[in-house]
Amino acid sequence: MAKSNGENPRKTDIKVSLIGGHRLAGATLHERTVTTSLIGGADVDLTDIDIPDGTELRITKLSLIGGVSLKVRRDVRVEVHGLRLGGVKDDGPSEPGGPTVRIDAWGLVGGVSVTRA
Structure with missing residues (x-):
């Protein structure tokens, strides 16, 4: 997770596509990420990063069709x-x-599945 410094607090990453989902890796994410698509889900793998205690990582998913598949550590x-x-x-x-990790999932069809490693 790329932490923001005092000069650029709470940087937000935005990913947009019409058709097709997004594959997001933890090392490239900031504290806030928005992924938007007409049709397509989000595959998010956060197992390779160390999220400090007390930190909240927020991912917002907007789509008509498509869910969120999230991989995180057990803790x-x-x-x-x-x-x-x-x-x-x-x-x-x-x-x-x-x-x-807070997932805000907005859409018509698609659930949220969390896998722990």
Whole structure:
């Protein structure tokens, strides 16, 4: 995760496509990422980065059709918000504290699936 410094706080990455999803790796993300597509999901792998305790990494997914597939370490807390016709699959920790990844998923069809490594 590329942390923002004091000169550019909370940098937001924006990814846009009409058809086709986005593959996002942790080392290239900032604290905020927005991925938008008409049709296509987001495949996000955060297993190779160290998210400091108390830090919140936010990913916003906007699409008509397409969900989010998220891979994180076992100690990362995941919060899912938004409106979509699809469920959330996550059996991870829900205790407060530690690093947090917040997924805001907005769309008609597509769920959020969290895999822990």
